[in-house]
Amino acid sequence: CAPGGRVLACVPNNEGAKSAEEDLRQLAGAVGSLSKHKCRAFWTAPLHGPADAALLRQWLALDAVREVADGGLFSRPGVFAWDRVDAASELLIEHLPGDLRGRAADLGAGIGVLAKAVLERCPGIESLELYEAEARALALARRNLADARVPVGFHWHDVTAGVAGGFDTIVMNPPFHGQGRGERPDIGRRFIQVAAEALRPGGRLWMVANRHLPYEQTLDASFGEIRVHAQRDGFKVVEAVKARGRGR
Incomplete structure (x- = not known):
């Protein structure tokens, strides 16, 4: 994400929407959200880096090939x-x-x-x-x-x-x-x-x-x-x- 950019996601409620929102909150800090039509949209404030850089590195390592x-x-x-x-x-x-x-x-x-x-x-x-x-x-x-x-x-x-x-x-x-x-x-x-x-x-x-x-x-x-x-x-x-x- 470029400096000042935002992350916006939308996840069906039955596919782990609340968990995904919490994951984004851990990485990026405060997020806004809206729930409608059995889905949940959530987004960050303008970003200038992760709120928890160590956690980001840990999660990226878990996803490594x-x-x-x-x-x-x-x-x-x-x-x-x-x-x-x-x-x-x-x-x-x-x-x-x-x-x-x-x-x-x-x-x-x-x-x-x-x-x-x-x-x-x-x-x-x-x-x-x-x-x-x-x-x-x-x-x-x-x-x-x-x-x-x-x-x-x-x-x-x-x-x-x-x-x-x-x-x-x-x-x-x-x-x-x-x-x-x-x-x-x-x-x-x-x-x-x-x-x-x-x-x-x-x-x-x-x-x-x-x-x-x-x-x-x-x-x-x-x-x-x-x-x-x-x-x-x-x-x-x-x-x-x-x-x-x-x-x-």
Whole structure:
């Protein structure tokens, strides 16, 4: 924040608005606030430095990028499953075949866990595009795939808006929560539709999802062949092949 600047934030009440306001107060001193429409807006006076510089340094250190997963990945607090490979991705990686090839994409790539595994497992992959809506996660993915053996593209992008086409392989662990706490299976269904649109005829989707999520109808409507390769710990690994007569 430039000298004399202000910080203004707005947080839904059910997402920790009061706690966030108190955090800002600790860093910046007195704040004003307004609560309306189940949200809370709060702001600082003109700033000329933090009210508690030591606390700011402490919090910045807690957010620092660090190695996780036995040194195999760079991550930081605040991104999805920041300190580990999540169980769903782990299951998908365990069952990924080695014959995936061609132009590949990772939809909702996070910090690059699946993308990295695909490049390590599948020598036939020729290029890889990562699509991720969270900028902090995408920056970490760049670091995690800095030494990739093939051209890699990084796209700060909402997958539900659609992606470029022409892929032979897509992998994904689609999100199923929105900004609130409730489940949003419509997000996963849209990811499946986008994957089908982006694959070439005969292209392959490998995805993992919670077993209870109702994706079968969308998969059946979007793909020619569907196989469930594994079900464990509440997750399922699905392969779907785009019909030869469909799409781009």
